[in-house]
Amino acid sequence: MHVLLLKEPKDEFGPDPYITALATHGHKATLIPVLSFKFVSLNTLADKVFQPEKHGGLIFTSPRAVEAVKMCLEAEDRREEWNRSVKDKWKTKSIYVVGKATAALVRNLGLDPVGEDTGTADVLSRVIIEREDRNIRPLFFPCGSIKREVLPTALRDNGVPLETLTVYQTAEHPDLEKNLKNFFEEQGSPGSVAFFSPSGVKFCLDVIRRLSGDQLTQIKFAAIGTTTGDAMAAEGLCVSCTAEKPTAEHLAAVIAKVLQ
Secondary structure, eight states, rough: OOOESSSSSOSSSSOHHHHHHHHTTTTTEEEEOEEEEEOHHHHHHHHHHGGGOSEEEEEESSSSHHHHHHTOOSSSHHHIIIIIIHHHHTTTTTTEESSHHHHHHHHHOOEEEEEETSSSSHHHHHHHHHHTTTOOOOOOEEEEETTOHHHHHHHTTTTEEEEEEEEEEEEEEETHHHHHHHHHHHOOOOEEEEOOOOHHHHHHHHHHHHHHHGGGGEEEEEEEHHHHHHHHHHHHHHHHHHHHHHHHHHHHHHHHHOOO
């Protein structure tokens, strides 16, 4: 059965892991990018990345934030400085992450992530609160323009100092509606549609409702996690399944179950 994945493709070579995981369950998946990203404040970010002594650690809740840091290392002299001294200074501090994709990118920077199995910023915030002394220098949190306030609020309410910087802006992908229309014209209504973020729900749901028409109630709607599931439910959508963890294998397993 056909599954529509509303997410950005992996930047690495080879098939997207979500497409591969669904194929093992006998389902063909199509991926349509929902979001576009614009990096901002990279000079300010670079200044902070190269002054680890001013911060108690790093927090990454999205792959894009790690990519922004990677962009700050692209100049040859910056990369040499990072490898010579800056990286090792950060390695003496905690580098917190949400999700395996973000953790993998952090490891590519030469750092050791903590919290990749937390799954959500809410759970990660509890890990940080348990681990951190309140007298540390501020944790540095590079983030997107539409981040949720769960983690910053939780840390500040518990006295953990935090400094945030918006390093990318999120907007609707310019070809989203056209790509969705083409999909429905060519494939018809899918057996399942998977959402990967509240932003995806915001940008896609009205179009999907319009294109699927009276077939809407036949579609099994899946969520990558509880935050996305809550956003779907808030829009009156029936959530058929939610991945236990935000991985390709976990999502494919629950989708396969509801499509039996």
